[in-house]
Amino acid sequence: MPDAPRPVTMDKIVSLCKRRGFVFPGSEIYGGLANAWDYGPMGVELKRNVKEAWWRDVVRRREDVVGLEAAIMMNPAVWEASGHLAGFTDPLVECRACHHRFRADHVESSTCPDCGGELGDARQFNLMLKTFLGPVEDTASAVYMRPETAQGMFVNFLNVQTATRKKLPFGIAQIGKSFRNEITPGNFIFRTREFEQMEMEFFVQPGEDDEWHDYWIRERLDWYVRHGVREENLRLRPHDADELSHYSKATTDIEYLFPWGWAEMEGIANRTDFDLRQHSQHSGARLSYFDNDTNEHVTPYVIEPASGVDRAALAFLVDAYDEEEVGGEAAGAGAGETRVVLRLHPRIAPVQAAVLPLSRNARLTPLARDLFAGLVDDGRWRVEYDDAQSIGRRYRRFDEVGAPLCITVDFQSLDDNQVTIRDRDTLLQERVGIPDLSSALADRLG
Numbered sequence: 001m002p003d004a005p006r007p008v009t010m011d012k013i014v015s016l017c018k019r020r021g022f023v024f025p026g027s028e029i030y031g032g033l034a035n036a037w038d039y040g041p042m043g044v045e046l047k048r049n050v051k052e053a054w055w056r057d058v059v060r061r062r063e064d065v066v067g068l069e070a071a072i073m074m075n076p077a078v079w080e081a082s083g084h085l086a087g088f089t090d091p092l093v094e095c096r097a098c099h100h101r102f103r104a105d106h107v108e109s110s111t112c113p114d115c116g117g118e119l120g121d122a123r124q125f126n127l128m129l130k131t132f133l134g135p136v137e138d139t140a141s142a143v144y145m146r147p148e149t150a151q152g153m154f155v156n157f158l159n160v161q162t163a164t165r166k167k168l169p170f171g172i173a174q175i176g177k178s179f180r181n182e183i184t185p186g187n188f189i190f191r192t193r194e195f196e197q198m199e200m201e202f203f204v205q206p207g208e209d210d211e212w213h214d215y216w217i218r219e220r221l222d223w224y225v226r227h228g229v230r231e232e233n234l235r236l237r238p239h240d241a242d243e244l245s246h247y248s249k250a251t252t253d254i255e256y257l258f259p260w261g262w263a264e265m266e267g268i269a270n271r272t273d274f275d276l277r278q279h280s281q282h283s284g285a286r287l288s289y290f291d292n293d294t295n296e297h298v299t300p301y302v303i304e305p306a307s308g309v310d311r312a313a314l315a316f317l318v319d320a321y322d323e324e325e326v327g328g329e330a331a332g333a334g335a336g337e338t339r340v341v342l343r344l345h346p347r348i349a350p351v352q353a354a355v356l357p358l359s360r361n362a363r364l365t366p367l368a369r370d371l372f373a374g375l376v377d378d379g380r381w382r383v384e385y386d387d388a389q390s391i392g393r394r395y396r397r398f399d400e401v402g403a404p405l406c407i408t409v410d411f412q413s414l415d416d417n418q419v420t421i422r423d424r425d426t427l428l429q430e431r432v433g434i435p436d437l438s439s440a441l442a443d444r445l446g
């Protein structure tokens with residue numbers, strides 16, 4: 001546990017997200033749609049960075065993982081075979097008095113958390129959202145919005161293997177939207193009915209699955225730490241036998257200490273050969289791997305790291321949130337004022353460097369604009385230009401969106417061809433020659 005109480009609360013995160021353009025309530029001008037959220041200019045960058053960091057480490061940097069983008073709507077036979085039609089359910093209980101509904105495994109007693117009334121018996125509720133394709137709403141045209149991206153990888157196992165000639169072990173990864181008719185969505189973007197997943201199915205020789213499971217648990221935990229999440233706010237939680245999904249032999253969750261407590265951010269499951277076998281049986285296609293060494297067909301086992309983009313984004317925001325009492329020009333705050341700052345990792349931060357001319361001025365503006373254009377053309381950085389309001393207010397804004405660096409162009413810059421780099425975390429200000437700016441940024445942003 002952290003030594004000092006963390007300054008972060010969900011109210012502060014939700015309000016910062018609205019104020020600075022990370023996340024807005026969905027369809028707000030129509031009164032909203034419960035638990036639907038829209039990502040604003042900062043949020044979309046943050047989310048994109050989370051996905052890019054994942055794709056970079058899980059796909060691009062590895063020779064044993066390839067990417068895929070499957071359609072969201074799949075043949076309904078997929079969900080029959082995968083067991084989701086029969087088994088992708090949560091236990092639902094309803095209060096006999098106020099009729100509010102809860103997930104039975106989320107309530108602690110048989111009394112209603114809202115009104116204290118008596119809760120009825122649990123019944124299984126299927127989480128898949130259904131819709132109809134074409135003009136006729138009959139059973140023949142019913143399809144499901146995928147509740148996980150994983151099945152896209154399983155049904156394309158042969159296509160990918162044939163196209164890439166990958167040898168075991170190898171993985172297929174995908175990022176995309178999934179949908180679940182959650183009984184109790186909530187906690188901001190933590191649990192919604194429409195969300196985005198980053199999933200990878202890693203196919204291994206049966207017998208090597210336990211080892212690879214351990215490998216991916218470590219690798220995924222490290223990934224969050226490498227991207228700045230504090231270790232003390234992360235923990236691993238192996239599932240008890242009675243909570244395992246219908247396809248899983250073993251699952252370990254990576255949990256994050258959110259303001260309301262520990263909760264799952266990612267699950268790493270050993271899905272065995274369940275899915276490939278089911279699809280082989282149901283489709284008639286032989287979803288196996290021919291092992292040239294033994295001249296035998298094997299049905300690979302699958303290790304699946306499955307994470308949520310929205311949950312990861314929320315964890316990054318919560319973990320980065322800080323407040324400190326500082327005063328002075330560099331802080332952009334008066335003495336004794338509170339500075340709110342997101343200490344986001346440079347790879348995750350929506351803006352990496354802000355170019356700030358001290359004021360709008362016929363001599364400063366062209367220099368600052370030039371410098372900005374040069375950094376944009378460089379292509380390595382996410383840069384913003386801002387010349388509105390006082391410099392202090394601008395520092396505050398860029399602290400609140402987590403920009404690691406501000407580059408200030410002042411009147412002295414006109415004479416000495418230098419600018420000031422202000423560090424978000426240390427508040428140190430350093431003069432750097434404009435020709436050296438690119439390498440100064442590379443040193444600081446990694």
Ligand code: ATP
Nearest residue numbers: 182190191192195197264265266267306307308311
């Ligand atoms: P929970 O127990 O919280 O309902 P789960 O165990 O059903 O989650 P998985 O099926 O393991 O979740 O899905 C993998 C990941 O997808 C989760 O770790 C989470 O990050 C994300 N995810 C799942 N459901 C949602 C949701 N309703 N909203 C946002 N993200 C979700």
